[in-house]
Amino acid sequence: MNYPRLLYALPALACAGLLGFGYYLQYFEGQDPCPLCLVQRGFYYLIIFIFTLAAIHAPKRGGQIAYCATALVAALGGFGVAVRHVWLQHLPADQVPACGPDLFFMMENFPLRRLFEKLFMGSGQCAEVTWRFLGLSIAEWSLAWFAALTLYAAWLAARRR
Numbered sequence: 384m385n386y387p388r389l390l391y392a393l394p395a396l397a398c399a400g401l402l403g404f405g406y407y408l409q410y411f412e413g414q415d416p417c418p419l420c421l422v423q424r425g426f427y428y429l430i431i432f433i434f435t436l437a438a439i440h441a442p443k444r445g446g447q448i449a450y451c452a453t454a455l456v457a458a459l460g461g462f463g464v465a466v467r468h469v470w471l472q473h474l475p476a477d478q479v480p481a482c483g484p485d486l487f488f489m490m491e492n493f494p495l496r497r498l499f500e501k502l503f504m505g506s507g508q509c510a511e512v513t514w515r516f517l518g519l520s521i522a523e524w525s526l527a528w529f530a531a532l533t534l535y536a537a538w539l540a541a542r543r544r
Contacts, residue, residue: 391438391450394535398427398434401528408521414513419468423525426461430454430532444543451540458532465526472522 402424408414416424437450516524 388438388441390539391434391441394454394532395431395434395438397528398431398532401525402427402431405521414521417468419464419471420521420525422464423461423468423529426457426464426529429457430461433457448540451536455533455536455540458529458536462526462529462533465522465529468522469520469526472520 405416405420405424409416433450433454437446437454440446440450442450519527
C-alpha cells in the first residue's frame with residue numbers, strides 16, 4: 384500500500400472502529416445513544432468520509448492541506464460536542480436538565496434554530512453515565528479521540544511528503 388494513502392486511511396479506520404464499538408454497545412449492551420452521542424457519530428462519519436476520499440485521491444500538497452483542514456474542522460466540531468457532553472455529565476445532580484425528546488423527534492418537529500437550542504442545552508439522558516472503561520465514560524473517550532484526531536489532522540496538514 385502507498386504510504387501517504389495509509390496515513391489518510393488510518394484515521395478513517397480508527398473512526399470506523401469507534402463507530403463499530405458504539406453500535407456494539409447500543410445493540411448488544413443496551414446503551415442507547417443520547418442526542419449528543421448521535422451528533423458525535425455524525426462527526427465520526429464525516430471524518431471517515433473526508434479521510435477515505437483523501438486516501439483514494441492521494442493528493443499533492445494543496446489537496447493534502449484542503450483535506451486535512453476539512454478533517455480538522457470536523458474533528459473540532461466533534462470535540463466541541465464532546466466537551467459539552469462531558470460537561471453535562473459532571474454537573475451536580477440538581478443542575479442536570481430534564482430528559483427531553485430524542486434527536487429524530489426534534490429533527491422532524493422543530494425548526495433548525497430550536498433544534499440546535501434543545502440539542503446543546505442537553506438532557507438528562509446525556510448526563511447519565513452507565514458505562515466506563517479505565518475510569519472514563521463514553522463521552523470522555525470520545526473527547527479524547529476527537530482531540531487525537533484534531534492533532535493528527537493538524538500534523539498531517541503540516542508534514543511534507
